[in-house]
Amino acid sequence: MIDIGCHLSVTEGYAAMASRMLRFGGTTFAFFTRPPRGGRAKEIRPEDADSMNRIVREAGFGKLVAHGSYTMNLCGAKAETRANALDMLCQDLERMEAFPGNYYNFHPGSHVGAGTAAAIPMIADALNASLWSGMHCTVLLETMSGKGSEVGATFEELREIIDRVAFPEKVGVCLDTCHIWDAGYDIAGDPDGVLQHFDEVIGLDKLAAVHLNDSKNPCGSKKDRHEKLGEGQIGMEALRRFVTHPLLAGRPFILETPNDDEGYIREIAIVKSWEDPDR
Numbered sequence: 001m002i003d004i005g006c007h008l009s010v011t012e013g014y015a016a017m018a019s020r021m022l023r024f025g026g027t028t029f030a031f032f033t034r035p036p037r038g039g040r041a042k043e044i045r046p047e048d049a050d051s052m053n054r055i056v057r058e059a060g061f062g063k064l065v066a067h068g069s070y071t072m073n074l075c076g077a078k079a080e081t082r083a084n085a086l087d088m089l090c091q092d093l094e095r096m097e098a099f100p101g102n103y104y105n106f107h108p109g110s111h112v113g114a115g116t117a118a119a120i121p122m123i124a125d126a127l128n129a130s131l132w133s134g135m136h137c138t139v140l141l142e143t144m145s146g147k148g149s150e151v152g153a154t155f156e157e158l159r160e161i162i163d164r165v166a167f168p169e170k171v172g173v174c175l176d177t178c179h180i181w182d183a184g185y186d187i188a189g190d191p192d193g194v195l196q197h198f199d200e201v202i203g204l205d206k207l208a209a210v211h212l213n214d215s216k217n218p219c220g221s222k223k224d225r226h227e228k229l230g231e232g233q234i235g236m237e238a239l240r241r242f243v244t245h246p247l248l249a250g251r252p253f254i255l256e257t258p259n260d261d262e263g264y265i266r267e268i269a270i271v272k273s274w275e276d277p278d279r
Contacts, residue, residue: 002243003062004212004271005029006255006264010042014099015051022055024261026268028062028252033092033104038071041095049098062252064099065140065174065209068092068106074126075109075119075151082122085109090130093137100136103209103252105174107142108152108161119151124164131167140174140208145182145224153183153222155201162206172208176256177242178227179211181234184220188238195247204247212253212271214239228257229267240274 005026008017014031021029034041056064072085089106096104111119131139141161146153152161158173165171175198181187185194198207214232216225230236243253255267 001027002271002275003028003252004255004268005252006257006259006268007031007067014044014048015055018052018055018059018061021061022059024265024268025272027060028064028254030065030067030105030254030256032067032069033095034069034088036067036070038069041091044095044098046098053099062250063209064102065252065254066092066096066099066102066104066137068104070107072106073109073112075111075114075122077112077114082126086126086129089126093130093135093139096137097135102137103140103172103174104137105140105142105209107144107150108158110149111151112149114149116151116157120157120160121164123151124161127161127171128164128166131165131170133167135170138170138172138208140172142174142211143176143179143183145176145179146184146222147182147224153179155198159202162202172206173202174209174211175207176211176213177234177239178213178215178232178256179224181215181219182217182221182224184222186219187242188219188234191238191242191245195245199247207248208251210243210248210251210253211256212239212243213256226256226258228259228263229255229270236270243271244274 005028007030010031072088074085141158144150144152214227214234216227217223
């Protein structure tokens with residue numbers, strides 16, 4: 001079974017998101033813990049969180065993949081930027097305790113010219129200041145495209161961050177197909193080689209979730225522009241082979257394609273059809 005879903009808005013509440021994904025035909029979903037471009041997080045009412053947890057449990061959903069704000073930069077040039085980011089991270093992880101057993105994904109950050117050698121310790125230090133042994137979610141570092149001064153465009157950079165974390169068992173990776181393609185990992189021409197390299201550098205046991213997107217750009221462009229499935233440079237057949245690769249079995253797949261509701265319903269149905277060729 002392929003657990004596939006998309007990003008949903010939390011505006012109408014948490015249980016409403018789970019009910020909406022049931023209507024979409026998916027078995028996982030993602031949501032922002034706070035507005036993606038910054039702002040206050042939506043209040044979590046215990047009864048609403050409990051209802052969402054019950055719906056996803058009874059429906060047999062895979063793990064959910066919450067997403068941190070795009071404005072959270074743990075390795076920013078200014079101390080104030082880093083302090084604000086750490087505060088967001090600590091708050092978000094506390095909030096995730098309302099949804100135990102799921103994932104919290106975020107972009108590692110942008111070094112703004114300081115270089116990855118300076119940025120990686122900052123990111124790891126922030127994780128060490130926010131993680132604790134009894135927490136009930138796993139934090140995922142997202143693979144990035146290498147646009148600008150992004151950290152995390154290579155598997156080696158993510159490995160360096162994980163190696164510095166005091167609770168490495170609480171940290172994993174969310175692999176974004178558009179991002180790694182744009183970063184130069186050819187998942188269309190050599191998916192086996194890409195996954196083997198990931199395993200050698202980080203370990204497939206750390207690959208917890210996948211953001212499933214096509215890309216508007218050629219491999220190695222370092223531009224990060226998502227496209228609908230089958231309408232980009234990766235292509236539908238390559239994405240099908242990647243999603244159904246046995247080494248990725250059991251991971252939740254989250255669509256971040258430029259779609260409306262009908263588009264997501266269509267793409268969820270497409271991906272579900274890959275688990276049963278006769279469907």
